[in-house]
Amino acid sequence: xxxxxxxxxxxxxxxxxxxxxxxxxxxxxxxxxxxxxxxxxxxxxxxxxxxxxxxxxxxxxxxxxxxxxxxxxxxxxxxxxxxxxxxxxxxxxxxxxxxxxxxxxxxxxxxxxxxxxxxxxxxxxxxxxxxxxxxxxxxxxxxxxxxxxxxxxxxxxxxxxxxxxxxxxxxxxxxxxxxxxxxxxxxxxxxxxxxxxxxxxxxxxxxxxxxxxxxxxxxxxx
Numbered sequence: 127x128x129x130x131x132x133x134x135x136x137x138x139x140x141x142x143x144x145x146x147x148x149x150x151x152x153x154x155x156x157x158x159x160x161x162x163x164x165x166x167x168x169x170x171x172x173x174x175x176x177x178x179x180x181x182x183x184x185x186x187x188x189x190x191x192x193x194x195x196x197x198x199x200x201x202x203x204x205x206x207x208x209x210x211x212x213x214x215x216x217x218x219x220x221x222x223x224x225x226x227x228x229x230x231x232x233x234x235x236x237x238x239x240x241x242x243x244x245x246x247x248x249x250x251x252x253x254x255x256x257x258x259x260x261x262x263x264x265x266x267x268x269x270x271x272x273x274x275x276x277x278x279x280x281x282x283x284x285x286x287x288x289x290x291x292x293x294x295x296x297x298x299x300x301x302x303x304x305x306x307x308x309x310x311x312x313x314x315x316x317x318x319x320x321x322x323x324x325x326x327x328x329x330x331x332x333x334x335x336x337x338x339x340x341x342x343x344x345x346x347x348x
Contacts, residue, residue, distance in 0.1 A: 127303030131227035132288070132317075133254070134309035135238040135245050138327045139224070141348055142215040144248060145188070145240040146171045151207040158191055175330070177313055181278045185241075189262065192243060193272035200270075204247055212248055219347045223308070224252045233302070237288060239280035239313070243270070258287050284317040308345070309333070318342075 136143040149167040153160040166187050173179040192200060227234060235256045236249040242259035249257045260280075263273045279287045292298055299305050305321040307314070312332035318324035326337040327345045337344050 127301075129227075129230065129232040129304040129306065130235065130299070130302040130321075131224075131232040132235045132237055132305065132307040132321065133224070133252075134307075134311070134314055134327075135236055135248060136240060137310040138308055138347075139220045139236070139252060140212060140215045140248065141217060141220075141328070142212065143171065144212060144244050145174075147211040148207060148244055149188070151203075151211055152191055155203070155206075157194070174313065175311075177332075179280070179313075181239075181280050185260065185274050185278065186272075189241065189270065189274065190272045192262070192270040196269060200243065204243070208247060208251075212251075216251065217347045219345075221252065223345070224254065227306070228253065232306075235288075235291070237279055237284050237317070239278060239284070241274070256291075258284075258291055281313055282316045284314065285320055288317065288320075312336070 133139050136145060146167060149158070149163050152158045153163055170179060170184045170187065195203070224234065233256070234254045235258065236245060236254050237258040238245045240259055241262055242257065243262055245259040246257045258279055260278045261275045263271045263275045265271045277283045277286045304323050306323045306325060307317050307321040308325045308327045309318060310326070310328040310330060310333065312330055315333065315336065325343045325345060326333050328348050329337055329344060334344065
């Protein structure tokens with residue numbers, strides 16, 4: 127049977143948080159109010175680390191700037207963002223991990239609470255084409271509206287979105303021999319407990335404690 131290898135992105139496959147870095151790029155480019163965005167971004171990132179993020183409030187903040195630009199403009203901005211804020215944080219060890227699953231014939235999947243606009247091109251750097259992120263609404267004019275659709279892929283939402291992805295393929299988790307999930311965050315404990323083979327990567331304190339108690343493998347790419 128084929129195995130399923132699921133990867134979180136931020137602080138797992140990359141040693142940075144793309145959701146937190148994108149506003150930093152926008153501030154550096156001068157297209158947002160730096161003082162306001164810095165204050166709000168820092169608060170939301172701390173809330174995420176503390177496990178108390180208000181996802182609707184955060185997404186309203188995070189997605190609004192996307193509505194100001196065409197998708198062509200955003201694609202160019204993303205290339206600039208990736209070169210400066212993402213590429214330096216991709217380690218050889220992370221690429222080797224993905225490659226080992228690919229060479230074993232496993233199905234590869236990235237699932238992240240970060241929105242699909244940010245994570246999809248980054249996932250492609252690892253050769254992963256199946257990507258689940260918070261889904262974005264596109265208006266009649268072809269631009270992002272600044273709103274999301276469906277269930278945000280945060281905490282238990284990752285299980286919901288995984289099950290939807292499987293159902294769309296006519297599958298369930300039982301169709302795979304093993305299901306791996308690699309993550310750094312205690313926010314991902316619902317999905318880590320759901321798969322057959324959870325692995326902690328660069329774990330935060332809460333996740334490290336649970337991994338130690340349950341005997342989960344722990345990897346460090348930092």
